[in-house]
């Protein structure tokens with residue numbers, strides 16, 4: 514027997530995209546059900562991103578979800594770029610008037626899950642065999658198995674927020690017009706560790722070294738997060754603690770008065786690097802967001818921020834469809850997202866290309882060094898990096914001219930009305 518229920522929006526995936534979307538919809542009075550394949554503990558412990566752009570922080574603050582982030586997040590007014598053994602600061606606050614916040618993705622996920630469950634709103638963990646039917650109709654259904662029972666959610670919109678390995682993207686590609694994929698693999702990966710070691714500096718260091726890239730980051734006053742460029746097929750078993758620390762010692766700019774603490778390594782893993790965009794991001798009543806639609810290499814710290822930006826657009830469009838019956842707004846979703854997606858793709862590719870070791874080609878290395886010198890000595894070049902890194906404001910500036918000429922309502926407006934208790938629907 515199948516248990517059937519109704520909801521305006523079915524959200525597949527409880528990562529940053531799915532959870533932020535659920536909260537945005539709630540703020541404008543639209544219910545949803547979030548379905549997650551993993552258990553709660555797993556998604557709350559999954560160590561991934563760390564950098565929140567200024568607009569992402571503002572959005573979480575507008576939603577009333579930033580209390581712990583503001584208490585425990587580390588505000589950084591810039592980053593350092595290191596090459597030829599020296600560090601060079603890029604001061605975001607001076608250059609573009611904004612800073613960024615370092616706060617673990619899993620902490621955001623914990624905060625968003627706790628707030629949703631406290632409000633009595635549904636997240637169904639440990640679902641299996643998720644299916645999407647009726648995509649080309651106005652009444653799609655999402656099937657899933659939970660606790661041995663089969664369920665069916667009847668809805669108006671399905672949001673595929675199920676990451677790069679989810680099921681939603683392929684469903685879009687099965688449509689009559691198919692999909693187009695743009696992608697690039699890189700010949701290297703990142704080996705990342707989380708270590709119980711107090712950070713010795715309060716900004717990130719991106720280091721371009723002849724032996725490969727290294728990144729010095731942190732999560733709290735007692736936890737350091739570090740990354741090393743390694744070959745794409747590297748095995749984590751081949752990296753002992755000693756090997757990791759001595760390679761970091763070589764690649765970080767320790768000759769420039771910088772030293773770092775070592776300590777027990779709690780978490781380690783290897784992440785492959787990829788640039789990927791699949792379009793369209795919507796077919797019929799199914800829209801995909803975040804890593805389900807695109808992947809960037811982590812050098813620009815953009816992936817989670819881009820996931821949040823997608824769902825800010827999607828929530829506004831869902832509001833227009835469900836509240837005002839403007840079904841045609843779904844046609845705008847892909848284009849409204851893509852301008853930001855490609856800006857972030859370019860920035861992430863550019864940071865990756867400038868900072869990593871690709872091959873032994875001395876010509877390429879001289880070009881990298883020349884670019885690094887430019888970015889760290891020219892105010893316009895540094896401003897370009899700063900503007901991209903802190904993030905362009907969410908809102909009409911990156912929207913198509915057609916949608917900018919709308920009726921002036923915006924999700925930001927709806928959100929602030931909701932938080933003032935003025936929205937009653």
Ligand code: FAD
Pocket residue numbers: 525526527528529530531548549550551556561562563564565618640643674675676677678679680703705784802803804805811813814815816817818819820
């Ligand atoms: P995900 O976080 O992947 O969430 C998708 C969810 O869907 C998962 O919980 C998954 O279990 C669930 N799911 C999958 N399939 C199904 C199914 N069939 N049914 C139900 N549920 C399903 N980004 C930044 O912005 N800043 C950074 O500093 C940064 N650093 C990074 C460092 C590393 C090492 C890595 C790996 C990534 C980094 N990123 C960074 C990228 C960022 O982590 C991702 O872009 C982000 O997780 C995307 O969020 P999402 O919600 O789209 O997808």
Ligand code: PHB
Pocket residue numbers: 561562563564717728730731738811812813814
């Ligand atoms: C992190 O702290 O995990 C981090 C920071 C900056 C990046 C990527 C990851 O570019």
